[in-house]
Amino acid sequence: MEGKANGPTGGRTGRVIDGPTNPMVTPLLNDLYQFTMAYAYWKAGKHEERAVFDLYFRKNPFGGEYTIFAGLEECIRLIANFKFTEDEISFVRDSLPGSCEDGFFSYLRGIDCSDVEVYAISEGSVVFPKVPLLRVEGPVAVVQLLETPFVNLINYASLVSTNAARHRFVAGKSKMLLEFGLRRAQGPDGGIGASKYCYMGGFDATSNVAAGRLFGIPLRGTHSHAFVSSFMVFEVDKSLLFVVVVVPGHTYIYCVLIYLSTLQSPDEIIEKSLKSSDGLHTCEDFVSLVQTWLNKIQWSSSFSGIFGETNQSELAAFTSYALAFPKSFLALVDTYDVMRSGVPNFCAVALALNDLGYKAGGIRLDSGDLAYLSSEARKFFRAIEKEFGVTGFEKMSITASNDLNEETLDALNKQGHEVDAFGIGTYLVTCYAQAALGCVFKLVEINNQPRIKLSEDVSKVSIPCKKRSYRLYGREGYPLVDIMTGENEPTPKVGERILCRHPFSESKRAYVVPQQVEELMKCYWPGNSGEQREDLPPLKDIRERCIKQLELMRPDHMRRLNPTPYKVSVSAKLYDFIHFLWLNEAPVGELQ
Numbered sequence: 001m002e003g004k005a006n007g008p009t010g011g012r013t014g015r016v017i018d019g020p021t022n023p024m025v026t027p028l029l030n031d032l033y034q035f036t037m038a039y040a041y042w043k044a045g046k047h048e049e050r051a052v053f054d055l056y057f058r059k060n061p062f063g064g065e066y067t068i069f070a071g072l073e074e075c076i077r078l079i080a081n082f083k084f085t086e087d088e089i090s091f092v093r094d095s096l097p098g099s100c101e102d103g104f105f106s107y108l109r110g111i112d113c114s115d116v117e118v119y120a121i122s123e124g125s126v127v128f129p130k131v132p133l134l135r136v137e138g139p140v141a142v143v144q145l146l147e148t149p150f151v152n153l154i155n156y157a158s159l160v161s162t163n164a165a166r167h168r169f170v171a172g173k174s175k176m177l178l179e180f181g182l183r184r185a186q187g188p189d190g191g192i193g194a195s196k197y198c199y200m201g202g203f204d205a206t207s208n209v210a211a212g213r214l215f216g217i218p219l220r221g222t223h224s225h226a227f228v229s230s231f232m233v234f235e236v237d238k239s240l241l242f243v244v245v246v247v248p249g250h251t252y253i254y255c256v257l258i259y260l261s262t263l264q265s266p267d268e269i270i271e272k273s274l275k276s277s278d279g280l281h282t283c284e285d286f287v288s289l290v291q292t293w294l295n296k297i298q299w300s301s302s303f304s305g306i307f308g309e310t311n312q313s314e315l316a317a318f319t320s321y322a323l324a325f326p327k328s329f330l331a332l333v334d335t336y337d338v339m340r341s342g343v344p345n346f347c348a349v350a351l352a353l354n355d356l357g358y359k360a361g362g363i364r365l366d367s368g369d370l371a372y373l374s375s376e377a378r379k380f381f382r383a384i385e386k387e388f389g390v391t392g393f394e395k396m397s398i399t400a401s402n403d404l405n406e407e408t409l410d411a412l413n414k415q416g417h418e419v420d421a422f423g424i425g426t427y428l429v430t431c432y433a434q435a436a437l438g439c440v441f442k443l444v445e446i447n448n449q450p451r452i453k454l455s456e457d458v459s460k461v462s463i464p465c466k467k468r469s470y471r472l473y474g475r476e477g478y479p480l481v482d483i484m485t486g487e488n489e490p491t492p493k494v495g496e497r498i499l500c501r502h503p504f505s506e507s508k509r510a511y512v513v514p515q516q517v518e519e520l521m522k523c524y525w526p527g528n529s530g531e532q533r534e535d536l537p538p539l540k541d542i543r544e545r546c547i548k549q550l551e552l553m554r555p556d557h558m559r560r561l562n563p564t565p566y567k568v569s570v571s572a573k574l575y576d577f578i579h580f581l582w583l584n585e586a587p588v589g590e591l592q
C-alpha cells in the first residue's frame with residue numbers, strides 16, 4: 001500500500017515505513033487518561049524516566065488453547081510516524097484543564113518514537129497467555145501514549161485472525177475459505193481489518209475489493225439473489241377452465257384452454273451471441289443452445305422424476321451471467337428451488353458453455369440443508385457427466401454460505417457433505433463467539449526497577465521485569481513450553497535440562513530438555529539502541545508463517561473440545577523474584 005512516505009527508515013533494507021493503513025490511527029486515537037498521565041509525568045519531572053511495558057493477553061479466545069498474534073505491522077507503522085500536528089496539540093490543549101502549563105505542549109510538539117524500543121514476537125505466530133507479544137521500552141510519557149493505540153491495533157487483529165484459523169482448522173486444509181463479511185463487520189475499519197487478518201489466519205480470499213487493493217488479497221465473488229430475481233420471464237401457464245352453462249333442460253360443460261400469462265421468453269437477453277473460448281467461431285444464439293441442453297436434461301431418463309419445468313426467470317439470469325462471464329460462470333442456485341430448478345438450470349448453461357470450450361465455475365448454495373443439498377447437487381453433476389460424457393463435470397465446485405460458523409462447519413463434516421468452498425461472513429468478522437481478546441499493557445520496569453501489578457485474581461498478577469521469552473521444542477518436534485526469563489539470564493540451551501515453573505502455582509513445574517530453542521521476541525523498532533531492525537514481511541509471508549506454525553502444534557492443543565492447555569512458564573530465578581516482589585508489595589492483612 002502506498003502511504004505517506006515520510007517515516008523513519010532503518011532495518012536491513014532501510015525502507016521507509018509508511019503510516020498506518022487507517023489514517024484515523026494517529027496519536028489522538030487514544031484514551032484521555034494517557035494525556036492526563038503524560039501531563040502528570042511531565043509535571044513531576046518523571047516523563048523521561050525509562051519504562052518497560054509488556055503487551056499480552058490473559059486467556060486464549062473462543063474456548064481454545066491458542067491465539068494468533070496479529071497487528072504488529074500497524075503498531076510499527078504508527079510509531080515510525082508518531083508525531084503530533086499543531087492541530088492535534090491544540091485539541092489536546094483544549095481537552096485538558098486550563099491549568100496545564102504551556103511547557104507540556106511544547107514537549108508534546110517535540111516527541112516522536114526515536115527513543116522507543118519495540119521487541120515483539122513475529123506477526124502471524126501462534127502465541128499463548130501471559131507471554132509478552134510486545135515489549136515496549138522508552139520514556140515513560142511517550143510509551144504511555146502508545147498503550148491505547150497498540151492495544152487497539154492488536155486486540156481485534158489477533159482475535160479475528162485466531163477466529164479465521166479456527167474456522168480453517170474445522171474446515172480442513174483442502175477447502176477454499178472465502179471471507180464474505182464486509183457488510184456485517186463493525187464499520188469500515190472492522191471490515192478492512194477482518195479481510196486482512198482472516199487472510200493472515202488462513203482464509204484464501206475475500207469479497208472485499210478495498211482490502212484486495214490495499215493488501216493484495218485474492219478477490220472472489222459470486223452473485224446475489226437480487227440478480228436472479230431481477231429477471232422476469234413469465235412462463236406460459238396453460239390452465240383448463242371448465243365452464244358450466246345451465247339452460248332449462250340441459251347442462252353444458254365447456255372445457256376452455258386459457259393462457260394465464262404471456263410468454264416473454266428470455267427475450268430480456270438482447271445480445272445472445274457468444275464466441276467460443278478459442279475465438280474461432282461464434283454461437284449466434286446461446287440462449288437457444290442453453291434451452292436445447294435443458295430439454296436434453298429434461299428428457300433424459302437419468303433425471304426423470306427429479307425435476308420438471310424449471311424456473312425460466314432463473315434460467316434467463318444464469319444465461320445472462322454466463323454471457324457476461326463465460327470463463328468463470330458461477331450461479332447462486334437457491335433462489336427458487338435448488339434441485340428442481342437451480343441445479344438443472346445451472347447444468348444447462350454449463351453444458352452450453354462446455355460446447356463452446358468453456359468450463360463453468362460452479363454453484364453457490366445459500367440456504368437450506370447444506371449437507372443434503374451439496375450431496376444431491378454432486379449426484380446430479382455425476383449423472384450429467386455420465387449421461388453426456390462431459391469429463392470433469394462431477395467435480396464442479398460447490399460453494400456454501402449462510403450464517404456459517406465453527407459449529408456449522410463441524411456439523412457439516414460430521415454429516416458428510418460435498419462443499420468445496422465456504423463463504424463466511426457474520427460469525428467470522430464480528431467474532432460472534434467472543435467479543436474481545438482482552439490484551440493489556442502493563443508496566444514491568446521503570447528506571448531499572450521491576451514493577452508488579454497485584455490482583456485478588458492470581459491470573460491478573462503481572463509478571464515483572466524486562467524479560468526474554470523462548471519456545472522450547474521437544475523430541476517430536478512439537479513446541480513443549482514457552483518460558484520467560486529475566487533479561488540477563490543465560491539463554492536455555494539445546495540438550496540442557498531447564499526447570500520450567502508455572503509463574504504462580506508452586507507445585508506446577510517440569511524439567512525440560514529442549515531439542516530446539518527459539519527466542520520469541522525480536523527487535524522491530526530499535527530506537528537508539530543500535531540493534532538491527534527486523535523487516536516487516538509482506539502479508540503473504542505472515543500468512544505462510546501462521547499456517548506453518550499452526551501445523552507445528554501438537555494436535556491436542558488444537559482440538560475444539562477440551563483442548564490441552566499449552567504450558568507457559570518462568571525460569572526458577574524469575575519465579576523466585578516474582579514471589580519476592582509480590583510479598584514485598586502486598587500489605588499484610590490484619591484480622592480483627
Ligand SMILES: Nc1ncnc2c1ncn2[C@@H]1O[C@H](COP(=O)(O)OP(=O)(O)OP(=O)(O)O)[C@@H](O)[C@H]1O
Pocket residue numbers: 366367368369370371372401402403404405408411412415
Ligand atoms: N446440514 C446442516 N447441519 C447443520 N447446520 C446447517 C446445515 N445446513 C445448514 N445449516 C445451518 O443452518 C442454518 C439455517 O438457517 P435458517 O434457519 O435461517 O434457514 P435458511 O436455510 O437460511 O432458510 P431461508 O430459506 O429462510 O433462507 C444456517 O446457520 C446454516 O448455516
Ligand SMILES: O=P(O)(O)OC[C@H]1O[C@H](OP(=O)(O)OP(=O)(O)O)[C@H](O)[C@@H]1O
Pocket residue numbers: 180181183184366401402403404423424425426427
Ligand atoms: O451468512 P454470512 O456468514 O453472514 O455470509 C454472508 C451472507 O451475505 C450474503 O447474503 P445476505 O445475508 O446479505 O442475504 P441473505 O441472507 O438473504 O442471503 C450471502 O448470501 C451470505 O449469506
Ligand SMILES: O=C(O)c1cccnc1
Pocket residue numbers: 180181207220221222223224364401423425
Ligand atoms: O460473492 C458472494 O457470493 C458474496 C459476497 C459477499 C457476501 N455474500 C456473498
Ligand SMILES: [Mg+2]
Pocket residue numbers: 402403
Ligand atoms: Mg444470510
